[in-house]
Amino acid sequence: MLYGGIEAGGTKFVCAVGDGDGKIIDRIQIPTTVPAETMPKVIQFFSKFELQAVGIGSFGPVDINLDSPTYGMITSTPKTAWRDYPIVQKVEESLGVPVGFHTDVNAAALGEATFGAAKGLDSCLYMTVGTGIGAGAVVHGKLLQGLSHPEMGHIFVRRHPSDTYKGSCPYHQDCLEGLAAGPAIEKRWGKKGNLLKDRAEVWELEGYYLAQALMNYILILSPKKIILGGGVMKQRQIFPYLFEYLKKAWNGYVPLPELTSKIDEYIVPPALEDDAGITGALLLAKQAGWEGTRT
Amino acid sequence: MLYGGIEAGGTKFVCAVGDGDGKIIDRIQIPTTVPAETMPKVIQFFSKFELQAVGIGSFGPVDINLDSPTYGMITSTPKTAWRDYPIVQKVEESLGVPVGFHTDVNAAALGEATFGAAKGLDSCLYMTVGTGIGAGAVVHGKLLQGLSHPEMGHIFVRRHPSDTYKGSCPYHQDCLEGLAAGPAIEKRWGKKGNLLKDRAEVWELEGYYLAQALMNYILILSPKKIILGGGVMKQRQIFPYLFEYLKKAWNGYVPLPELTSKIDEYIVPPALEDDAGITGALLLAKQAGWEGTRT
Ligand SMILES: Nc1ncnc2c1ncn2[C@@H]1O[C@H](COP(=O)(O)OP(=O)(O)O)[C@@H](O)[C@H]1O
Ligand SMILES: Nc1ncnc2c1ncn2[C@@H]1O[C@H](COP(=O)(O)OP(=O)(O)O)[C@@H](O)[C@H]1O
Ligand SMILES: [Zn+2]
Ligand SMILES: [Zn+2]
Numbered sequence: 001m002l003y004g005g006i007e008a009g010g011t012k013f014v015c016a017v018g019d020g021d022g023k024i025i026d027r028i029q030i031p032t033t034v035p036a037e038t039m040p041k042v043i044q045f046f047s048k049f050e051l052q053a054v055g056i057g058s059f060g061p062v063d064i065n066l067d068s069p070t071y072g073m074i075t076s077t078p079k080t081a082w083r084d085y086p087i088v089q090k091v092e093e094s095l096g097v098p099v100g101f102h103t104d105v106n107a108a109a110l111g112e113a114t115f116g117a118a119k120g121l122d123s124c125l126y127m128t129v130g131t132g133i134g135a136g137a138v139v140h141g142k143l144l145q146g147l148s149h150p151e152m153g154h155i156f157v158r159r160h161p162s163d164t165y166k167g168s169c170p171y172h173q174d175c176l177e178g179l180a181a182g183p184a185i186e187k188r189w190g191k192k193g194n195l196l197k198d199r200a201e202v203w204e205l206e207g208y209y210l211a212q213a214l215m216n217y218i219l220i221l222s223p224k225k226i227i228l229g230g231g232v233m234k235q236r237q238i239f240p241y242l243f244e245y246l247k248k249a250w251n252g253y254v255p256l257p258e259l260t261s262k263i264d265e266y267i268v269p270p271a272l273e274d275d276a277g278i279t280g281a282l283l284l285a286k287q288a289g290w291e292g293t294r295t
Numbered sequence: 296m297l298y299g300g301i302e303a304g305g306t307k308f309v310c311a312v313g314d315g316d317g318k319i320i321d322r323i324q325i326p327t328t329v330p331a332e333t334m335p336k337v338i339q340f341f342s343k344f345e346l347q348a349v350g351i352g353s354f355g356p357v358d359i360n361l362d363s364p365t366y367g368m369i370t371s372t373p374k375t376a377w378r379d380y381p382i383v384q385k386v387e388e389s390l391g392v393p394v395g396f397h398t399d400v401n402a403a404a405l406g407e408a409t410f411g412a413a414k415g416l417d418s419c420l421y422m423t424v425g426t427g428i429g430a431g432a433v434v435h436g437k438l439l440q441g442l443s444h445p446e447m448g449h450i451f452v453r454r455h456p457s458d459t460y461k462g463s464c465p466y467h468q469d470c471l472e473g474l475a476a477g478p479a480i481e482k483r484w485g486k487k488g489n490l491l492k493d494r495a496e497v498w499e500l501e502g503y504y505l506a507q508a509l510m511n512y513i514l515i516l517s518p519k520k521i522i523l524g525g526g527v528m529k530q531r532q533i534f535p536y537l538f539e540y541l542k543k544a545w546n547g548y549v550p551l552p553e554l555t556s557k558i559d560e561y562i563v564p565p566a567l568e569d570d571a572g573i574t575g576a577l578l579l580a581k582q583a584g585w586e587g588t589r590t
Contacts, residue, residue: 075550123441144517146434147418147513147518149517150515151514151517152515154548155510155514156453156510157451215451216451219447220515222444222445223442251466253371253449254371254443254446258442
């Protein structure tokens with residue numbers, strides 16, 4: 001059985017065909033421009049295969065509420081060409097197969113929980129730090145979803161007293177994403193993150209903000225494993241700073257080895273590396289294949 | 296069938312016997328002093344009944360991990376007489392019935408999700424603002440639990456610029472609980488909360504801090520209903536301040552009626568009033584009766 005997966009990102013769409021057991025058979029990358037340009041290429045790629053179902057992990061916000069009239073749409077995104085775009089309906093109609101749909105980070109969380117760093121656990125949190133900051137969680141073996149999907153990247157953090165950068169979130173200005181995503185790093189320090197490798201203060205401040213976020217996620221969700229991916233986290237030097245700030249913030253409250261001696265086993269990079277999201281999208285396809293599509 | 300419920304609080308134990316469908320048949324209150332004094336009275340009360348099982352919602356931190364050697368204990372509590380007290384084992388051995396065990400706020404969340412304000416929903420959050428601040432959540436119809444139980448009261452919030460009170464949390468000083476629980480109100484303003492009714496600034500500041508906390512809980516957990524209980528929330532005048540601050544913080548990000556026009560239906564006092572916790576404890580008993588006890 002073959003499944004299709006789409007990791008719909010703000011800069012590129014990754015499309016893959018896989019066997020549903022984590023093996024990827026074919027893949028392609030398509031730049032994210034406007035739907036009329038990007039989507040025909042997506043459909044064309046998948047048309048060559050006999051697929052059981054397709055799964056989509058998408059940038060957001062998206063409407064994943066099955067009862068909603070706007071289910072399956074990318075909703076209030078700042079990328080205006082994609083606002084209110086019915087991506088699920090488009091794929092269903094073009095390919096005639098069931099379509100599974102979640103946020104990109106939820107897909108990545110599912111990928112890591114099934115085949116990656118949280119394999120065998122019924123709970124984990126996946127956070128990406130890239131152009132934006134987002135996180136998805138598996139709770140009791142299922143993707144966390146309630147009123148809407150989580151938007152964990154926009155939580156408020158306390159500014160570092162020496163940080164004068166005003167923040168870049170159009171909604172909240174200096175929320176976590178506004179202070180710690182890739183674009184904030186670039187604007188604060190005047191260069192892209194990959195060109196700031198040797199500036200220890202950049203990564204210490206990044207660790208300071210991410211530690212606050214993880215502190216809140218742990219206090220609220222208590223995940224069994226935390227996986228940190230995305231472009232910014234390629235700077236592995238962030239991890240030790242983050243561990244130190246988090247241990248300090250936790251301050252022995254509820255003594256857990258995961259927050260002390262074993263912190264580097266608890267908070268880890270993605271085992272699937274850059275394939276967490278697309279692997280999760282293929283798993284969403286498999287689930288959609290079982291459950292059938294929405295009628 | 297009769298079940299026993301214990302709401303084990305820092306100042307009192309509420310013990311009740313109920314039918315498992317939300318009806319309470321008998322109840323008693325016992326002051327929380329030391330285990331050697333409090334527990335025999337608890338056991339004596341229940342001994343008069345033929346119980347199927349007992350459920351306990353306890354102040355914490357508690358160990359609710361079934362695989363742990365310290366399962367069923369109240370662990371690192373500042374109430375030293377109760378530290379490492381094996382409350383589950385004590386009740387199991389004394390009464391010879393299965394015992395269900397969770398935190399007090401998780402029990403209250405279960406009570407409200409089953410018979411209260413979140414009846415019929417598979418997700419909700421219950422927060423208590425009293426001597427401490429704690430919250431429990433139902434996710435996918437089950438009490439949220441992961442590495443440990445959530446400790447949502449200790450998240451970091453941003454200080455109000457005019458607030459000079461240093462904070463009262465022994466672990467984190469000015470975390471949410473340190474700034475906004477009952478004792479913080481008393482220390483900051485010099486009087487107990489129930490004597491500060493007419494001081495609007497007290498409740499506006501309280502709304503300011505609680506709004507930040509709810510903002511984070513919503514972004515991270517996306518509960519379908521939020522229920523606010525505990526002694527401090529008896530000051531219903533907090534609600535309108537909280538709504539205004541939360542709407543302002545959310546700032547239209549993901550347009551949801553629950554965060555705008557319907558906010559007063561989304562964030563509500565407990566429908567079970569002061570019985571949310573004990574009702575939940577009785578439900579924990581019912582679940583323990585089905586599942587049998589730990590062997
Ligand atoms: N090696 C790196 N070190 C630091 N920052 C990086 C690195 N690679 C990418 N980034 C930053 O991460 C952001 C892109 O995130 P990425 O996860 O690659 O894509 P996206 O979030 O758009 O899917 C950019 O702001 C970029 O500057
Ligand atoms: N009506 C009230 N108005 C304001 N504060 C109150 C009120 N009742 C109790 N409190 C405060 O709440 C705290 C007690 O919380 P409560 O929920 O009653 O018990 P506990 O948290 O100990 O189980 C105390 O700090 C008390 O001053
Ligand atoms: Zn934001
Ligand atoms: Zn604290």
